[in-house]
Amino acid sequence: MIVNTQELYDNIFKDYPDVLNVKQVSELLGVSTKTVYGLLKTEALASLKVGREFRVPKINVMKYLNILEPQLSNQTTA
DSSP: OOOOHHHHIIIIITTSOSEEOHHHHHHHHTSOHHHHHHHHHTTSSOOEEETTEEEEEHHHHHHHTTOSOHHHHHHHHO
16 A cells, blocks of 8 residues: 555644654554553664653654655665
């Protein structure tokens, strides 16, 4: 199934900042913050640690959901 990344971004991600905190990630994914911490701990969801808090770029949430268009995912790995 091909998902238009721009359309998805406009519908779901546009109201959030480019770098999310754990609470915002849990809202986006519809899971608890405990689940998000579990994803971060197992590195299933890539993040940055700023002080004692985790920050997750929106692009990493999209990668986790595996909804990026092939061109974009190739650009980020090159």
